[in-house]
Amino acid sequence: MVTYREAGVDLERAESSVKIISKVLKKYRVSPENFGLFGGFYKLPDGSHLIASTDGVGTKLKIAFMAEKHDTIGSDLVFHCTNDIFVHGATPLFFLDYIAMGKLNLKTLESLIKGFARACNKVGCIILGGETAEMPGFYGKGEYDIVGFVTGKVEGKPIDGSDIKEGDILIGLPSNGLHTNGYSLARRIIFNKLGLKINSPLPYDKNLTVAEELLKIHREYYTMLKDLRIHIKGMAHITGGGIPGNLSRILPKRLKAVIRKDSWEIPEIFKFLLREGKIPEKEAYRVFNMGIGMIVIPKGESLLHKLEEKEEKFWIIGEVTKGEGIEII
Amino acid sequence: MVTYREAGVDLERAESSVKIISKVLKKYRVSPENFGLFGGFYKLPDGSHLIASTDGVGTKLKIAFMAEKHDTIGSDLVFHCTNDIFVHGATPLFFLDYIAMGKLNLKTLESLIKGFARACNKVGCIILGGETAEMPGFYGKGEYDIVGFVTGKVEGKPIDGSDIKEGDILIGLPSNGLHTNGYSLARRIIFNKLGLKINSPLPYDKNLTVAEELLKIHREYYTMLKDLRIHIKGMAHITGGGIPGNLSRILPKRLKAVIRKDSWEIPEIFKFLLREGKIPEKEAYRVFNMGIGMIVIPKGESLLHKLEEKEEKFWIIGEVTKGEGIEII
Numbered sequence: 001m002v003t004y005r006e007a008g009v010d011l012e013r014a015e016s017s018v019k020i021i022s023k024v025l026k027k028y029r030v031s032p033e034n035f036g037l038f039g040g041f042y043k044l045p046d047g048s049h050l051i052a053s054t055d056g057v058g059t060k061l062k063i064a065f066m067a068e069k070h071d072t073i074g075s076d077l078v079f080h081c082t083n084d085i086f087v088h089g090a091t092p093l094f095f096l097d098y099i100a101m102g103k104l105n106l107k108t109l110e111s112l113i114k115g116f117a118r119a120c121n122k123v124g125c126i127i128l129g130g131e132t133a134e135m136p137g138f139y140g141k142g143e144y145d146i147v148g149f150v151t152g153k154v155e156g157k158p159i160d161g162s163d164i165k166e167g168d169i170l171i172g173l174p175s176n177g178l179h180t181n182g183y184s185l186a187r188r189i190i191f192n193k194l195g196l197k198i199n200s201p202l203p204y205d206k207n208l209t210v211a212e213e214l215l216k217i218h219r220e221y222y223t224m225l226k227d228l229r230i231h232i233k234g235m236a237h238i239t240g241g242g243i244p245g246n247l248s249r250i251l252p253k254r255l256k257a258v259i260r261k262d263s264w265e266i267p268e269i270f271k272f273l274l275r276e277g278k279i280p281e282k283e284a285y286r287v288f289n290m291g292i293g294m295i296v297i298p299k300g301e302s303l304l305h306k307l308e309e310k311e312e313k314f315w316i317i318g319e320v321t322k323g324e325g326i327e328i329i
Numbered sequence: 330m331v332t333y334r335e336a337g338v339d340l341e342r343a344e345s346s347v348k349i350i351s352k353v354l355k356k357y358r359v360s361p362e363n364f365g366l367f368g369g370f371y372k373l374p375d376g377s378h379l380i381a382s383t384d385g386v387g388t389k390l391k392i393a394f395m396a397e398k399h400d401t402i403g404s405d406l407v408f409h410c411t412n413d414i415f416v417h418g419a420t421p422l423f424f425l426d427y428i429a430m431g432k433l434n435l436k437t438l439e440s441l442i443k444g445f446a447r448a449c450n451k452v453g454c455i456i457l458g459g460e461t462a463e464m465p466g467f468y469g470k471g472e473y474d475i476v477g478f479v480t481g482k483v484e485g486k487p488i489d490g491s492d493i494k495e496g497d498i499l500i501g502l503p504s505n506g507l508h509t510n511g512y513s514l515a516r517r518i519i520f521n522k523l524g525l526k527i528n529s530p531l532p533y534d535k536n537l538t539v540a541e542e543l544l545k546i547h548r549e550y551y552t553m554l555k556d557l558r559i560h561i562k563g564m565a566h567i568t569g570g571g572i573p574g575n576l577s578r579i580l581p582k583r584l585k586a587v588i589r590k591d592s593w594e595i596p597e598i599f600k601f602l603l604r605e606g607k608i609p610e611k612e613a614y615r616v617f618n619m620g621i622g623m624i625v626i627p628k629g630e631s632l633l634h635k636l637e638e639k640e641e642k643f644w645i646i647g648e649v650t651k652g653e654g655i656e657i658i
Contacts, residue, residue, distance in 0.1 A: 028446035
């Protein structure tokens with residue numbers, strides 16, 4: 001049995017860190033009003049809001065290093081960040097990137113920037129700035145870290161889930177794989193336990209290599225949903241913490257979300273990781289997105305018709321009831 | 330003789346990287362209008378501008394690791410970032426931080442956040458969000474990287490140096506030491522060449538240890554100058570690249586800045602590093618701030634009187650003439 005904690009990532013310690021941060025920010029009076037949501041809200045004098053978020057791509061980077069493929073990981077980062085502000089209804093305005101390497105490799109740099117640029121072009125935001133840091137002795141040979149920062153804008157009130165009521169349905173939109181979460185655990189199972197190589201075919205699909213599966217670009221939901229914002233009460237981007245850790249961020253108190261795990265197709269990669277890693281199912285739902293990249297709580301039924309018109313794949317994966325917390329049945 | 334390149338940082342390669350980035354951003358049509366300035370400009374519909382910037386603190390982090398002191402380096406980062414947007418006249422609105430560690434250490438995390446929070450409180454911006462990433466196998470034991478993103482706002486036109494004319498004077502504001510630049514070179518001289526320890530007293534001042542000198546917090550110029558913006562044509566924050574690399578970012582073409590290096594007091598730490606490292610003087614002015622943390626080009630003489638009234642230390646370090654480039658005489 002391989003757990004996330006054994007793989008070096010401790011979600012409980014991560015939760016303690018949130019409490020510490022919240023306490024310090026309050027003490028120095030620099031806390032935002034909406035601490036803990038996907039993006040921070042900053043109200044402008046005209047009543048509109050700027051929404052900002054920052055993120056990295058975690059140890060998915062290790063896959064890029066092993067595959068020596070650096071032109072997609074930047075897109076992962078942009079889409080991760082823009083999804084995080086779009087759940088609040090924000091149109092992305094601008095993105096900034098940080099790249100740190102032990103020794104600056106111009107070819108790798110160019111590939112990384114291409115990944116950022118292609119993705120920013122897709123979601124219609126500009127790259128307003130960036131920092132490329134050469135830090136001798138910090139990163140292994142050929143390794144680097146990348147960080148993204150995005151700012152978007154909402155005219156009027158941000159979408160924050162506060163209108164969610166008992167009886168609302170939960171729509172699940174498919175992920176295309178791990179997106180950017182759970183890589184420490186996945187790497188442990190695939191490379192350490194099973195001894196697969198980066199270019200090995202996957203046992204469940206001989207036409208797909210480990211690198212191809214694990215470097216699939218984090219899916220973005222902005223272009224699909226941007227014109228449908230008025231039909232949406234709440235959205236949760238399913239990243240680290242899985243469905244329970246992320247849906248809880250927008251679910252009002254005294255409401256419970258019941259998720260039926262037989263209601264969508266779980267992609268093969270997750271079934272494979274659970275089986276081979278003997279991961280307890282509960283743990284898997286806290287680490288991986290399990291095939292659901294975004295959960296949307298619609299206002300009425302019009303959103304479903306619009307998604308059908310667009311021929312977008314979606315599932316009704318559960319509903320909101322009385323109670324508290326997230327229950328996966 | 331110790332050079333920056335030998336210490337692992339190649340400024341020419343850094344310049345090539347800027348060209349590559351610029352080319353890719355243009356190709357994908359995601360380039361900002363003002364590429365290459367200290368902060369990127371984003372014009373809002375009401376004519377005001379958002380100004381954003383991102384940075385790290387480079388290998389100054391290594392000093393924090395050696396000294397096991399983590400509660401000031403966050404302030405370095407906030408002040409570095411806010412200085413970078415203030416040179417364009419921006420009032421900082423919000424800051425976001427990224428912290429990455431191999432294994433999450435909650436005590437170190439709390440210290441880092443205190444550093445961010447204290448500094449944000451000082452310059453009046455909130456911490457709108459952040460990401461704490463646990464990345465097993467990425468960073469050495471006890472090590473981490475931190476990245477800051479700041480967004481500010483200018484009502485009307487940003488300060489960009491475009492009004493600078495022949496005959497304008499250059500005002501230098503004192504730095505309090507290395508700020509956040511030149512640490513790879515400084516560490517090489519102090520630790521490798523001279524064999525000093527982190528708590529050794531400095532040869533030129535027995536009352537000051539290496540850690541105390543090298544962890545002095547990057548000075549911020551916002552609170553001093555925020556009410557004086559209308560008296561300012563241009564500002565250059567002297568960071569990586571030194572006076573030549575930074576003043577050139579705001580100096581209009583066909584103008585030259587002549588800097589007289591005998592016009593200000595060079596702090597002892599720089600004299601010591603030059604002497605002990607046998608650093609060529611020209612190189613030193615490209616790596617270190619040499620005692621000037623900010624250069625201000627005033628509109629008329631009122632700024633000088635205001636600074637005198639406030640009892641702020643400053644020097645007239647040169648002037649703008651016909652020609653091109655930065656000449657240090």
